[in-house]
Amino acid sequence: MAGRRDFLKLATGITAAMAFPIKASNDNYGRTWDKEFDIIIIGSGFAGLSAAYSAHKAGIKNIIVLEKMEAFGGNSAICGGLMCMPLTPMQKKLGIEDSAELMIKDMLKAGRGFNHPELCRTLATEAHKAYDMLMECGVKFQDKVIRLGGHSAPRAHLPESASGGGIVVPMHNYLRKAGIIFQNRTNVEEIIRGDSGVTGIVVSEKYDFKSGSNRGQFAYKAKKGVIVASGGWGQDHQFIKTTMPAYQKLESTAQPGATATMIKSLLSIRALPVMLDMYQLGPWATPDEKGAGPASFFADYAFAEGIAIDPKTGARFMNELADRRTRADAQLAVLASGTKEKPNMPFVFCGEATANHAEGFKAAYRDGAIKKSETLEELAKRYDVDINALQNSINEWNEIVQGKAKDPFNKPLDEKTILKPPYYSIRLSPKLHYCMGGVAITPNAEVIDSNTCEPISGLFAAGEVTGGTHGMDRLGGCSSIDGLVFGQIAGNQAAIRKV
Amino acid sequence: MAGRRDFLKLATGITAAMAFPIKASNDNYGRTWDKEFDIIIIGSGFAGLSAAYSAHKAGIKNIIVLEKMEAFGGNSAICGGLMCMPLTPMQKKLGIEDSAELMIKDMLKAGRGFNHPELCRTLATEAHKAYDMLMECGVKFQDKVIRLGGHSAPRAHLPESASGGGIVVPMHNYLRKAGIIFQNRTNVEEIIRGDSGVTGIVVSEKYDFKSGSNRGQFAYKAKKGVIVASGGWGQDHQFIKTTMPAYQKLESTAQPGATATMIKSLLSIRALPVMLDMYQLGPWATPDEKGAGPASFFADYAFAEGIAIDPKTGARFMNELADRRTRADAQLAVLASGTKEKPNMPFVFCGEATANHAEGFKAAYRDGAIKKSETLEELAKRYDVDINALQNSINEWNEIVQGKAKDPFNKPLDEKTILKPPYYSIRLSPKLHYCMGGVAITPNAEVIDSNTCEPISGLFAAGEVTGGTHGMDRLGGCSSIDGLVFGQIAGNQAAIRKV
Structure with missing residues (x-):
């Protein structure tokens, strides 16, 4: 069995008109790459922006951030922007006692023991790096921290605007100045996985979300890696109904673009799902x-x-x-x-x-x-x-x-x-608020293959599209920091990957 | 998007040495079928036997039941054989008040609302058909019913031998007499999914579970359908560790052959998983x-x-x-x-x-x-x-x-x-006892595709390899009846499928 797996090929989404032979040496199945990048980031919310930041910091030049919708930022731009971080200068200034260990304990309790503990630990212990990044990007926080349900200390920080936009906009501006390419209206149709792992993606450019119209499909090569930071699927009623029938009639708090397109693409190339049918309701x-x-x-x-x-x-x-x-x-x-x-x-x-x-x-x-x-x-x-x-x-x-x-x-x-x-x-x-489930990742944000239970080379994920960090339930103010922490890790891991 | 899916091909498990072109008309990827059957049933426990019974009753002649191990019966043969059924003649004789509705209520409560309610309902309302089947196969029950934890009525029936063998053996004998082919030491390496759905499987014959040795791979065509009744993966420590890290050190009650081979094959052809990381502990x-x-x-x-x-x-x-x-x-x-x-x-x-x-x-x-x-x-x-x-x-x-x-x-x-x-x-x-998760099925035991959220043509599943029926937790004495009820449905649905 193990021997066979070494040779395993996966070809998905190939249309009859493109019936290419599968060859070990030919990771794009005979396709001509239309464009080449070092790192391709799918999604422009907290996780995607953070990935772009750390990849840039690691010296990578040719980074593209793709967004399906007209507007950048996804759910991150419309959320309240509450961000739970332990041991920040703000907490210290206000004399609040807290620790990463206490935050981990809170997260495990809310997760009912279903958390992947190493992911949970990574989030709490690396939150300070996200804080430093936000400071560098010029994010301004209000002069207070508040206590959200299930947290043992007041540790939720608020952007000045009391909105995720207060984080997304400064980061976006910082990254544009740094030379990161941002491209909206780009729908990812397929992740290309060959012998050596993930080598690129197929996209529709000038994609119109409402009509589905576009100017055709193009193959993008990713030399260093593909980072999926596409968020949840809170508006994909068919997928929610199929995975969790009891929630099919609940209103969702997600933006209209929150469909299951990317989680489906990930499942198609055999990414291991975790807690796929577990959704959080906002109380x-x-x-x-x-x-x-x-x-x-x-x-x-x-x-x-x-x-x-x-x-x-x-x-x-x-x-x-x-x-x-x-x-x-x-x-x-x-x-x-x-x-x-x-x-x-x-x-x-x-x-x-x-x-x-x-x-x-x-x-x-x-x-x-x-x-x-x-x-x-x-x-x-x-x-x-x-x-x-x-x-x-x-x-x-x-x-x-x-x-x-x-x-x-x-x-x-x-x-x-x-x-x-x-x-x-x-x-x-209550409204459906967060997809607890997603693909399984390592603490290095590598996506895990369901057959080998090992990382898929060249594929990283961060934020709501992943599962496990929060177990069965996520505490308030923890998805923003999740996206920022694992986005940073994904960007850095893709950057240092030997190819 | 929808248009593309119509043409979607999936090629999995093709080795470099077998780099066949993918053609729409060529569902076995250029392979020569080594053997042909009407219905192929993978697994010889409660679900597999029940599927063979109903397919036979529906007039299908060429049915094969495959077993990976030397011994037939899987976990079903070693379990206690407790079987919860409402409204049986035995319950009535003992004057116990019960109903399918009450059993559904109990199952939904234990499942914490995560049950797929139509599957739960199907189990309770069709249990009587399983009972009739068992009677016809010559299964003998003890003259009592007992109450297991979480059940609102005593409804667990015990075979005379107080063991699953008391069900598996008479069914096996009945089905052999009826002309069903039973073949042990057959490891399924791949489910073949082409354009028109699942058309067959690739197996290793004369497979030795311990060494992995075998006499080579063969392609079996299934004209009517493939029914996966392979059970859980309670002994697959790597898969358990990857999906639910907290349970990695728990002892399991499963037989040694309970590996994740089949759930992995199902994920490879894009079956939708449900509750994949949810395991039941035996108290x-x-x-x-x-x-x-x-x-x-x-x-x-x-x-x-x-x-x-x-x-x-x-x-x-x-x-x-x-x-x-x-x-x-x-x-x-x-x-x-x-x-x-x-x-x-x-x-x-x-x-x-x-x-x-x-x-x-x-x-x-x-x-x-x-x-x-x-x-x-x-x-x-x-x-x-x-x-x-x-x-x-x-x-x-x-x-x-x-x-x-x-x-x-x-x-x-x-x-x-x-x-x-x-x-x-x-x-x-507590020991790890049951895989709550598995593939999503319809009440007709059709396996659901994760991309289309619709049934995969020609592919059925029943028993522990499926998820959803019991939600987050399963009541005692309900896996046996689950396998028997959905096995019957799968066998019948495959039999009546128009091809």
């Missing part, structure tokens, strides 16, 4: 805005300083700062207790002091996703909750805040804010 | 016997009528009849509370009345895996437990049995047996 999502907008950002603050209520009981039903899966599961249970005639959708609310310093508050309040209730009566009426039960829940929470009672849910308390009117609230209903 | 396993032997069988009875104890606290630590993942996780937590110097391994024990009617008791007691303690003192000393704490746990349990106290773990009580000396006990340490 801060509301049906009253599209995807994850400013109301979701506000929710993180309302969860920390306010309480979430089950309308049927008027009581709290979860640790509002538990990890995302725990909270989403708790919300789904509340939702399931309703009927078609009498739905039961949970909500979270906080007081004015919290609203005033919460990211996203102004926009979401303006747009109507956040509701203001001047009094307890108004809040109770809005969500059809028993007013006495609701009053009890508020009283109990205020006792906890004042240290007079113990929280049965053990929520960590960073700010001790008494809940009082007026109240600001949003309805909660 | 009835003990380090004091190899794999899952008679002591594991005994454990099912001890769990039902006795109690499991954490030596460190002397207290119960789980519902001994929870689903397998819940119990295995609870045991792993107890084990993790020990140190290298002072390990802390849980144990389960019961009284003599239970031991006397427990399957596996005699053999496991003889072999030393089950220990007898004449007194409480002896039991406490054996496991280094505080005697008062242990006495309390026994007292509390006896109160529960007598209806004087409520069980904090809510274990269902079918037999009300007071715990009293002498005690019979085993140590508990």
